[in-house]
Amino acid sequence: MATVDHVAAVVKDLDASVRVLVEGFGFKSTAVSDHQELGIRVCFVEGKNTSIELIQPVAPGPYLVFLEKGLLGFNHIAIEVNDMASAVSKLKGMGIEPSGSKFLGAKGEIQNLDPSTTSDLRLQIIEPRR
Numbered sequence: 001m002a003t004v005d006h007v008a009a010v011v012k013d014l015d016a017s018v019r020v021l022v023e024g025f026g027f028k029s030t031a032v033s034d035h036q037e038l039g040i041r042v043c044f045v046e047g048k049n050t051s052i053e054l055i056q057p058v059a060p061g062p063y064l065v066f067l068e069k070g071l072l073g074f075n076h077i078a079i080e081v082n083d084m085a086s087a088v089s090k091l092k093g094m095g096i097e098p099s100g101s102k103f104l105g106a107k108g109e110i111q112n113l114d115p116s117t118t119s120d121l122r123l124q125i126i127e128p129r130r
Helices: 014-025 062-068 084-093
Strands: 004-010 033-035 040-046 051-057 073-080 098-104 108-113 123-128
Touching: 004 062, 014 040, 014 051, 051 062, 084 098, 084 108, 084 123
Parallel strands: 004 051, 073 123
Antiparallel strands: 004 073, 033 040, 040 051, 098 108, 108 123
């Protein structure tokens, strides 16, 4: 059975968004991390059975484009895999193609999937650091 690692939302103000979820709903937050190569600041808020990645674009990159289009809120679903290479191979066999290069994210190695091959779902697969 598949495991959703997290859902992600693009926000204008990371600190304010974290405050709403932590103070308003009781989520626990991780430390804020900067990912200069993606032009973002990131914080995960953890609930009983969910993890939400809050992404604030701060420099040019794929998430700033998303923000500039006015597309705040839901961005993608990250699905956990045990072996990135095997998962990519299996998905390619189904006609699901990677989008861009793999990269190291806050929780592990990530590969975005081409939405035109996933029925327009914005999906990524993640092999968590162990």
